[in-house]
Ligand code: GDP
C-alpha cells in the first residue's frame with residue numbers, strides 16, 4: 001500500500017541529506033491531505049522532476065505540484081522570507097499556485113544570521129560542518145537564546161522593532177567584536193524590508209499546530225517531509241559536523257505542534273551509495289578518478305549550493321543508526337540506476353577503529369576520525385528497465401541480492417526502490 005494512503009506517514013533522510021527525499025515525497029504526496037516540513041530551512045534543496053520539468057524546492061514541501069494537499073511549513077522550520085517569496089513567485093510563474101500555510105511560530109532567518117554563519121564558520125576552522133551559509137545555525141541559536149524573531153512578529157511593527165533591536169545588536173557585537181566578521185545591513189533597513197516581507201506573506205501565516213491538530217482529528221492524511229538526514233542530526237551523529245536541527249522523525253511533534261501517538265509509516269530515504277556535502281570524516285569515501293566518475297554518473301552536485309558532493313560506498317553503520325533513531329518502518333533505496341554496470345559493489349558493514357570492530361555509529365569524534373571501513377563485496381548488475389511500479393520481483397537478480405543483504409544487516413525492509421529521477425521511475429514491493 002502506498003504510505004500516504006495511511007493516515008500519518010513520514011519521509012526522512014537516512015544518510016547525509018540529498019538522498020532523494022523530494023522525489024519520494026512527490027511520489028506519495030498526491031494522496032495526502034497535508035504535506036508538512038517540520039525542521040531545517042533553505043539549507044535543504046529537494047528536487048522533483050515531473051514530465052522532464054525540474055523543480056528545486058528549498059522551503060515549500062515537495063507535495064506542492066499536486067492540487068490536493070495543503071503545503072505546511074511548521075514551527076520547527078526556520079524561514080528566510082525573501083527566499084520563500086522568491087520560491088512562491090518562481091512556482092507561480094510556472095503555473096503552480098502553492099496552497100501554503102506557514103506557522104506563525106516559525107523563526108525568521110535575518111540577513112545578519114547569514115553574515116554570522118560566515119563569521120562562525122571561519123571561527124570554527126577544522127571543526128566547521130561546511131555550512132550552506134544560509135544562516136541556519138545562527139537562527140536556531142537565537143531561538144534558544146530567546147531573542148529570535150518569529151513569523152508573527154513581522155506582522156506586529158512595534159513588537160518586531162523591540163525584538164529586532166536585541167537580536168540585531170547581539171549578532172552585530174558578536175560577529176564584529178568577537179569574531180572579526182561584518183554585519184552588512186543597518187537595523188532600520190532590515191526593519192523596513194522585513195515588515196514588507198511580512199506584509200506579503202501575511203495571507204499564508206497561520207496557527208498551523210491547531211490546523212494540523214484538527215486535520216488529525218478529522219482523520220486526514222498527513223505526510224511529513226524531513227530535510228537533511230540522520231547523519232546531520234544535531235544530537236545523534238558526528239557532532240559538531242552536523243546541521244542545527246533534529247532531523248530525526250522524533251522531532252515531528254515539536255516541529256509541527258501536534259503529538260502523534262501513532263505514525264503508520266516512517267520511511268528512510270537512502271541512496272544506494274552515499275554522498276556528503278560539507279566537512280566531516282567519511283569512512284567509506286571514494287577518492288580520485290573513481291569518485292569523479294561516480295559523482296558525474298549520479299550528477300552529484302549540490303541542489304542548494306552547487307558544490308560537488310563527496311561520494312562513497314553504502315555505509316550500513318550509518319543506515320543501522322538511521323533505522324534505530326528514526327524508528328524506520330521502511331527504507332526507500334534510491335539511485336540504484338547509478339550503480340548499473342559496476343562489476344562489484346563494496347558495502348561498508350562495520351568500522352575498524354584502532355583494531356576494534358564496531359557496528360554502531362560512535363559518539364567519539366576521535367573514533368570516527370580513525371574509523372576504517374570493513375567491506376563486504378557484492379556482485380553488480382547491468383542496465384535494466386522497469387515496466388511499471390509493481391515490477392519489483394523482476395529487478396535484476398543481483399539488485400535483489402543487494403537489497404536482501406541490506407535488509408538483513410540493518411533489520412528494516414526496503415519496500416520502495418528508485419531507479420531514475422522521474423516520478424514514474426519508482427518500484428514498490
Ligand atoms: P533531497 O535533498 O533528499 O530531496 O535530494 P536532492 O534533490 O538534493 O538530490 C537528489 C538528486 O537525485 C536529485 O537531482 C534527483 O533528481 C535525483 N534522483 C532522485 N532519485 C533518483 C534516482 O532514482 N535515480 C537517479 N539517477 N537520480 C535520482
Ligand code: IMO
Nearest residue numbers: 017018043044045129131132227228243277278
Ligand atoms: P537536503 O534537505 C545535504 C549540510 C551542509 C553542512 C552541514 C551544516 O537537501 O538533504 P547548515 O547550512 O545546515 O548549517 O550546514 O549540513 N547540509 C546538507 N547537506 N543536504 C542538505 O539538505 C543539507 N542541509 C545542510 O553541507 O555540512
Ligand code: MG
Nearest residue numbers: 018045046303
Ligand atoms: Mg537536497
